[in-house]
Amino acid sequence: MRPRLYFDTSVFGGVYDEDFEEISTLLFGKVKLGQIICVYSDLSETELQNAPKRVRDFFADLPKEHMQLIEVTEEAYELAQKYLDEKVVGPASADDCKHIATATLNKVDFLVSWNFKHIVNVFRIRGYNSINLRCGYSQLDIRSPKEIVYNEDEK
DSSP states (O other): OOOEEEEOHHHHHGGGOTTTHHHHHHHHHHHHTTSSEEEEEHHHHHHHTTSOHHHHHHHHTSOGGGEEEEOOOHHHHHHHHHHHHTTSSOGGGHHHHHHHHHHHHTTOSEEEOSOTTTTSOHHHHHHHHHHHHHTTOOOOOEEOHHHHHOOTTOO
């Protein structure tokens, strides 16, 4: 079974970021080959409306047969609010919390992000998962694209 990876919006923009371009291109190569399923949300679609045209065009050209659109539900809004109430991150990171909650509720294999300050951060991850467990949800495995692309088990 192909792994389902939730991509937050930073991953799509990474293709055109000098620091992240190489790894992001390799990651999307895995999507194009059907090795992984790119899960994204309606929140990502909304955020991408404000992205540069080349990022929007890149997203539009991705093979939809290897992608899955999911919705940020009322339950996700409530879980995201718990992350904020517990001060895992501040109010400015409300959308990051919605991504994490949505990925948690949809039981993806990994959430992938280039956001090292608010998402791919061991202390934040510990906070998100502590709340997930207390609320009866499973832990969410959060990784950078680099950790996905360089999988030593692949030949």
